Amino acid sequence: MIVADRKSLDEIQEMIKDYKKILLVGCKGCVTVCNVGGMKEVQVLSSILKIARKKEGRELQVEERTIERQCDFEYVEQLRADCDRFDAILSMACGVGPQFLAEAFPSQKIYPALDTKFFGGAVQHGIWEERCAGCGTCVIHFYDSLCPIARCAKSLQHGPCGGSANGKCEISEDVDCIWDIIVRKKMEQERLEDLRTYRAFKDWRSARDGGPRKSIREELVQ
Amino acid sequence: MNETFEPQIVAYCCNYCAYAAADLAGSMRLSYPSNVKVIQVPCTGRVDILYLLRAIEDGADGIYVAG
Incomplete structure (x- = not known):
């Protein structure tokens, strides 16, 4: 699978600092398997971002969606009806996801929440190693x-x-x-x-x- | 933070021990501070990071997990 790590909270906050309403999109593919960009991680990041913004005395609205795969336009299309309601989209997929979103929704601002690392596998729970x-x-x-x-x-x-x-x-x-x-x-x-x-x-x-x-x-x- | 600040605490309590203890304390007419909000969970193993985050997000100042 493609293995990724989440970017630091500081980096993500910096990317979205000017926005009040974002769509946070997870992916049920590789990043769900390596516990970094699936539905659970979307919920956690959404909550963390809202708490962090609250500490600054500002509000952040986050809508959470997790689609089957962000590397297939058929699934990316499911976001089309809603994507204009947001100031920006934050993708929790590998590097392919934000690019597919950017191609599908050229007028929207798309940001990556993950650092994509390598093709690999889990050698033990919580440890992934490069293999390809x-x-x-x-x-x-x-x-x-x-x-x-x-x-x-x-x-x-x-x-x-x-x-x-x-x-x-x-x-x-x-x-x-x-x-x-x-x-x-x-x-x-x-x-x-x-x-x-x-x-x-x-x-x-x-x-x-x-x-x-x-x-x-x-x-x-x- | 002023001196009258009282943190709102959410307490996730295991049905079989901490919640039972809280129940017993109630039967004994013992009181505990009203800013502690007890939430019964079937087991503290059920407590998820999202429970903690959502509580903070909704205004809790602290959380304890008792089990």
């Missing part, structure tokens, strides 16, 4: 489904660097060296020879290096 860099050409089958693009600080594809020590990456004691894990797994499965295979350069044009990306499924396009 979305590079567009998956190569993890070479590495026993462990991704050195996302999980090596240098995205090395041919083995660990000199900064690998005791299974940890030199950038932090908290970061495992993925190459240490890959090599150990290959050794355990007696397939270390796999890593001697010469491979062509990875084509980075499918990653961000090639500019904004698009995926077209001909069979679905009408």
Whole structure:
């Protein structure tokens, strides 16, 4: 899923300081799963913003809505009838959400309440880790489904660097060296020879290096 | 804040202990300050962050959760 964190209250308050009536929109997709932008978080942020504004001696009206997904125009359309009643819209989706809202409602002011972080998963309750860099050409089958693009600080594809020590990456004691894990797994499965295979350069044009990306499924396009 | 300020306190009380204690105190004709508003919950595990925030939002100065 896409993992995000909520922006600081100060930052959100600064964005909406001139507005009296805002629409706070949550998303039932990834950000609900990572407990940062679903219905519950919308209710909590709404309450916090109203309390904070009250402390300033001013009033803030917040209407709460949580739609199925903010990354589909079909669901974003559900907001159309109401969106003009508000001074601004605050989106609690990943970075895709505010952009879809901005495209759907060009005359409205749209703000993001979240910092979008990475593609990852929950390794334990309350802790999410990055697992995919979305590079567009998956190569993890070479590495026993462990991704050195996302999980090596240098995205090395041919083995660990000199900064690998005791299974940890030199950038932090908290970061495992993925190459240490890959090599150990290959050794355990007696397939270390796999890593001697010469491979062509990875084509980075499918990653961000090639500019904004698009995926077209001909069979679905009408 | 002046000296006569009395905070409005919302008390979320567990049905099985704190609320039962408050009930018993009532039977014993014991009084407690009128600025404490008791709300019975089936269990304090039912208390959610939204209960706390909404109480503050609606004018409570403090909250206690008893259970």
